Amino acid sequence: MDNYIxxxxxxxxxxxxxxxxxxxxxxxxxxxxxxxxxxxxxDHYRIHFDRISMHIxxxxxxxxxxxxxxxSARQSNPPVVVQLTDTLIDYYKSKxxxxxxxxxxxxxxxxxxxxxxKVHQISTVLTQNVSWRFLKIEDETVEIYVLNNKERYxxxxxxxVESIKSYHEILIQLFNYKWAQLLEKYNIQPRIVxxxxxxxxxxxxxxxxxxxxxxLLLLYKDEIKDFYTDETLNFExxxxxxxxxxxxxxxxxxxxxxxxxxxxxxxxxxxPPTKEYIQKLEERNRKLLEVIQxxxxxxxxxxxxxxxxxxxxxxxxxx
Numbered sequence: 001m002d003n004y005i006x007x008x009x010x011x012x013x014x015x016x017x018x019x020x021x022x023x024x025x026x027x028x029x030x031x032x033x034x035x036x037x038x039x040x041x042x043d044h045y046r047i048h049f050d051r052i053s054m055h056i057x058x059x060x061x062x063x064x065x066x067x068x069x070x071x072s073a074r075q076s077n078p079p080v081v082v083q084l085t086d087t088l089i090d091y092y093k094s095k096x097x098x099x100x101x102x103x104x105x106x107x108x109x110x111x112x113x114x115x116x117x118k119v120h121q122i123s124t125v126l127t128q129n130v131s132w133r134f135l136k137i138e139d140e141t142v143e144i145y146v147l148n149n150k151e152r153y154x155x156x157x158x159x160x161v162e163s164i165k166s167y168h169e170i171l172i173q174l175f176n177y178k179w180a181q182l183l184e185k186y187n188i189q190p191r192i193v194x195x196x197x198x199x200x201x202x203x204x205x206x207x208x209x210x211x212x213x214x215x216l217l218l219l220y221k222d223e224i225k226d227f228y229t230d231e232t233l234n235f236e237x238x239x240x241x242x243x244x245x246x247x248x249x250x251x252x253x254x255x256x257x258x259x260x261x262x263x264x265x266x267x268x269x270x271x272p273p274t275k276e277y278i279q280k281l282e283e284r285n286r287k288l289l290e291v292i293q294x295x296x297x298x299x300x301x302x303x304x305x306x307x308x309x310x311x312x313x314x315x316x317x318x319x
C-alpha cells in the first residue's frame with residue numbers, strides 16, 4: 001500500500017469513536033481534492049478551510065434535513081457545527097419550504113452573504129477543535145498535511161494529492177463506515193451506512209412500490225379502503241405510502257406500507273402520521289400475516305410485530 005495512504009488508514013483506525021467532526025473534516029478534504037477545489041502554490045496543493053467547510057455543511061445539512069440523524073448524545077446542546085447548520089436549515093424553511101432538498105440543489109438560492117457567514121463560522125470551529133486534532137493519534141502527530149490555522153488553509157504535496165485521487169473511493173467508504181458506526185450509538189434508524197453515503201453523494205434511490213400493491217390488496221375483498229381515512233378508493237386512485245417516511249427508514253418494508261389515495265400521499269410528503277395510527281397499523285399487520293403466503297413476507301411481518309418496530313421507529317422519529 002502507498003505509505004502516504006497508510007497514514008490515513010492509521011488516523012482512521014486510531015480515531016476515537018466519539019466525534020463526527022474529524023470524519024467530516026477528513027472526508028471533506030478528500031472531496032475537495034477529487035473535485036479540484038484547491039490551488040497549486042509553490043509546488044504544493046493548498047485547500048482553504050472555507051472549501052472544506054462547504055462540504056461539511058453539505059453533510060450535516062443532508063443528514064439533518066433528510067434523515068434527522070443525531071450527531072451526538074447531547075440533544076439539548078448539539079455540536080456547534082450542527083447548530084450552525086440547523087439555523088441555516090431553519091432559514092431555508094422560513095423562506096422557501098419545509099420539504100427536504102439536497103444542499104447542492106439549494107445553496108445557490110440561499111442569500112450568499114448568509115451562506116458565506118455560516119461557512120466562515122464553521123471554519124472558525126475547525127481551527128479550534130478539528131484541523132490539528134485530526135493529525136493526532138494519542139500523543140503522536142501523523143503528518144498528512146501542513147496546517148496553517150492562522151491563514152486557514154492546509155497544504156499537501158502534489159504527489160500526496162495524486163495518491164488521494166487514486167485511493168479516494170476506498171478512503172471515502174472507510175470514512176462513511178466509521179461515521180455510521182458512530183451514529184448507530186445515537187440513532188436507532190435502519191440503514192445508517194446508506195444514509196451517510198446518500199447524504200454525501202446527494203442521492204436518494206427509491207424503488208417502485210407497485211409490486212406490494214397486490215399483497216396489500218389481499219385484505220380487501222369488496223371495497224378498497226384508505227388506511228388513514230377508511231374512505232372507499234377506486235382502483236385507479238390507489239397509492240402505496242410509507243407510514244414512517246421513507247426518508248427516515250430508507251427502505252421499503254411491507255410492515256410499513258399502507259394503501260391510501262394519491263392525493264393524500266402527495267400532501268403527506270415527509271411528515272409522519274399521528275400516533276393514533278400505530279395500533280391500527282399493528283392490527284393491520286396481524287391481519288395481513290394471516291392471509292399472505294410468501295414465507296419471506298411472513299417472517300418480515302412477524303419480526304416487526306415481535307420487536308414492535310412501528311412503535312420504536314416512530315418514537316425515534318418524533319423524539
